[in-house]
Amino acid sequence: MKLQWIPSTTLSLLRMVQWVSRQRELKDASLQKAIQPAVQSVSTRLINASIDPAVIWEYLIDEVIAQDSDVDLSPALCEIALIRGGHSDLQSDQTAIAIHRSLETCRRAITTRSPRLADQLRLRYAPLKQAYESYGPGLIRSVGKAIWNGNPPTDWWPSRVSVHAVQPIANGAAGASTQQASVWIEAVLTDMDPDVPEWLRLVYQLSCMAISSHTRTHNSSSGTRSSSDTATGDTSGSSELPWTTAITPLILSKAADAGMIPSNGFALTKALSMWHPDLPSSKAPVVERWWNEVGLTNQPTPIALKQLAAALSAHDSSDPSTNFHTA
Structure with a gap:
């Protein structure tokens, strides 16, 4: 890619x-x-x-x-x-x-x-581009394999992606197109938090883009209607699975396993707050517990995602008794 x-x-x-x-x-x-x-x-x-x-x-x-x-x-x-x-x-x-x-x-x-904003943006995104080129491609492949239990579809990652670098106004932010293989990210010069480097935010957005594209294509071929704007969203209808929340600990875990970030307990709560500003902070422990007990390795991904969705829903209803079943 x-x-x-x-x-x-x-x-x-x-x-x-x-x-x-x-x-x-x-x-x-x-x-x-x-x-x-x-x-x-x-x-x-x-x-x-x-x-x-x-x-x-x-x-x-x-x-x-x-x-x-x-x-x-x-x-x-x-x-x-x-x-x-x-x-x-x-x-x-x-x-x-x-x-x-x-x-x-x-x-x-x-x-x-x-007057020279384009030139300024080129200078600003240079460190991010260099960091991604050093670590990102390998992590991207690892994340894709984990989602698909070792065998991602050949077209899972697009061959080419446009990355729009923009002027920072929110202390680090990013997003993806709902239509094409394109993402955007604020061109910050330094990491907002050393425990969650900005190039990981880019990996996260690229992963969201791939999931969105696959979900949209699958829904289209099966005749299922869903909003392209919430194809990967955690706050959309009940038919949607919490992909974007689930891949957050996955990306951090794979980065820690490869020695790209400290392996002694990755900063999941920080990453959730940075990459999911709309996710209530009280849900971070639910996600962490799900990852530790289920994750995306013990059983097929859709089943694991449904369990995460149920746990998040139970948290909304103030029901702390959700148990994860891995058998």
Whole structure:
């Protein structure tokens, strides 16, 4: 699997806009002040059209991640996100033009402060790229074999993946496209936590991407309908298995076994908080107990995942009596 690294100024722009729309503060207060009116203008227009702005930002970001280059924003791209978000086809073109105009205002403000952002991103992602190239490929193969009990499908890992490196605003963050073999990651210069290096976050996202692609393909061929946006999610419908939670201890364990991170008790709680910010911290002990008693080695993966799902559900209902059966 070859990674194509992309210094994504467009995705950096969209994430800053999304951040401000969530009423969160950028480190650059003057930049926040400069783009705030345009962001508010877009939000107001969408709300007046009965569209949730948060949904549109997610879809627009997803459309950009799916590209294999630092694509320029366009009204057409904005319109695709609007239609995905439920906007009326009859008026989507005009709304898309207005959104694009506001985003261009934000882009000019960012470019004024960082005229060489693409070059800066290349410098910032260099250490992450080097660390991944040193350790990642071997760990990726090990994780795939563990998920598939030694025999992953030949097309489990795509031959080529686009990695969008973006300006850090959240002290380390990453995600994956719901459509293509593409991921994104904040180009931080140093690890947020030495116990959970950032290149492992990239391995995690690549693993999520492979699982999502396989799940989507399987559901499509079997006629099962599921949201592509939650194909690997732990908080989606009851038919979904907690893949993204389960592979967290798997990745850490394989990295520890290979001597890539300390083997005397890997930092599962830290990794869950960093890679799963929406997962309540109280569930970390449940995941750790599941891994120690079941994991993905004692029985077929689907069965192990169902047991983890049951344990997490029991925790939600305040039932601590869940027992794991490995026989």
